[in-house]
Amino acid sequence: PTQEHFSVDVSALPYQRNGWKKGYESQPNEYDYSIDDIEGEIPAALQGTLFRNGPGLLDINGQRLHHPFDGDGMISAIAFNNGRAHYRNRFVRTEGFIAEQAAGKILYRGVFGTQKPGGWLANAFDFKLKNIANTNVIYWGGKLLALWEAAEPYRLDPNTLNTIGIDYLDGILKEGESFAAHPRIDPSCEYNAGEPVLVNFAIKAGLSSTIIIYEFDQSGKLLRRQSRSIPGFAFIHDFVITPNYCIFFQNAVSFNPIPFAVGLRGAGECVKFEPEKPTRIVVIPRTPPTPLYQGGDKEGVQILETKAGFVFHHANAFEQDGKIYIDSICYDKLPEVEPDSDFRNVDFEALTPGQFWRFTLNLNEQTVERQQLEERCCEFPSLHPNNVGRPYRYMFTGAAHNPTGNAPLQAILKLDVTTGEQQLWSAAPKGYVSEPIFVPRPDSNQEDDGWVLTVVYDSSRHRSDVVILDGRDLNQGPVARLHLKHHIPYGLHGSWTPN
Ligand code: 3ON
Ligand code: FE
Secondary structure, rough: OOOHHHHHHHHOOOOOOOHHHHOOOOOOOOEEEOOEEEEEEOOOOEEEEEEEEEEOOEOOOOOOEEEEHHEEEEEEEEEEEOEEEEEHHHHOOOHHHHHHHHHHHOOOOOOOOOOOOOHHHHHOOOOOOOOOOOOOOEEOOOOOEEEOOOOOEEEOOOOOOOOOEOOOOOOOOOOOOOOOOOOOOEEEEEEOOOEEEEEEEEOOOOOEEEEEEEEEEEOEEEEEEEEEEEEEOOOOOEEEOOOOEEEEEEEEEOOOOHHOOOOOOOOOHEEEEEEOOOEEEEEEEEEOOEEEEEEEOOOOOOOEEEEOOOOEEEEEEEOOOOEEEEEEEOOOOOOOOOOOOHHHOOOOOOOOOOEEEEEEEEOOOEEEEEEEOOOOEEEEEEHHHOOOOOOOEEEEEEEOOOOOOOOOOOOOEEEEEOOEEEEEEEEOOOOOOOEEEEEOOOOOOOOOOOOEEEEEEOOOOOEEEEEEEOOOHHHHHHOOOOOOOOOOOOOOEEEEEEE
């Protein structure tokens, strides 16, 4: 423990660890009910479904998982219709979920350090991946897909949330091929007659790594695919698009597979941050030399270097004045998780917060400038869907209650990236927020005219609320607060599908 650690006055913190921790209890039940406990009023114009994904189980029959990112994907659907709302949740029936529930014990190693019981000997040389489908959920091309970046998507019935099975995207993916959990939707793609396009990627990491980029039209038809190889190991969770480019941050890390191979650590725990190495910013044109480009060579690919700490999530990118701007959440370093530690006892104050930075790329001069836009600890950035890849003004994100220091996400921050002006709604001391999703008000063209939806864990009741904020004014507090009958464990990502 450090000096700072001992100097923290726990009673002055805006959260209590014991309350926060309970948000990581498993939710083994599956529900289906109309939400009738509502404060405020659901806007009648809010018509559609909020889909959320995240770990639903943090233990298998009492055997604790080592890390929440190893938990089985559980989808929630909150359907809004004429001022009313309906809640439903279902676990994704992955092969691993079915097998472990039947066995009543952990049968798979997790990427983030969950091990089968029996010590390292029971885990050594087991390289089988459990596809847990827990990171994101999207509705595209008529399919509801649960995503996890190290394996194939799982398809679900959008009404019942029943699992249909692994989906190969009409034969585009081969067995064992992954599909990242961070697709971006280009709201109007020049190369698709101005219609929306979904862009996503897949990483094959190794001594050199391959990035595959897919672009789909609204019917789910593949428009373009390109495969590019870049030097070095790559752990890339998210990316950004502009009308002309896909941009990836290749974090400064190395990978030592030995502790994983011999059963001591999860693969994700073998990724080591290398503070002396630069971050590589990989810029790939959206239009490859041919629509299905397998060449894999450097044609058109540019790699710039900067110092960027570690980046999981980007907010947005855009092209302006001959430059590319990228707004991202950066950590000073990737925290190393000790194999025998419990994530519920994490020392927040000892970790560096995620902070909001802007990177300015000048491709002509091959230079990168960086600038911190916001110091407050934040994570899970989002924005108006029409501004994805375009100049934008408003960024909405989960944030800490206090303006400095590292802490759990208890607030939603709205940041005007052009002026630095802010609004904040905080659920502290008992509430913990999740990713905000911005839903535009129909027929409005003001960038902040809409609703910000977020699921808030209320530790005072051990239940979750679906909170609706007015995007124009977060300070005024929720427009409506929908009290669920149970809690949803802290989630990862989700999306909005209009009716
Ligand atoms: O060679 C391998 C390549 C690869 C794709 C290495 C590897 C095994 C690590 C790997 C797999 C990566 C996976 C499965 C990543 C999954 C990530 C995940 C489920 C979630 C990431 C979340 C990120 C953040 C920043 C979450 C923040 C949460 C909070 C602030 C609080 O709730
Ligand atoms: Fe993510």
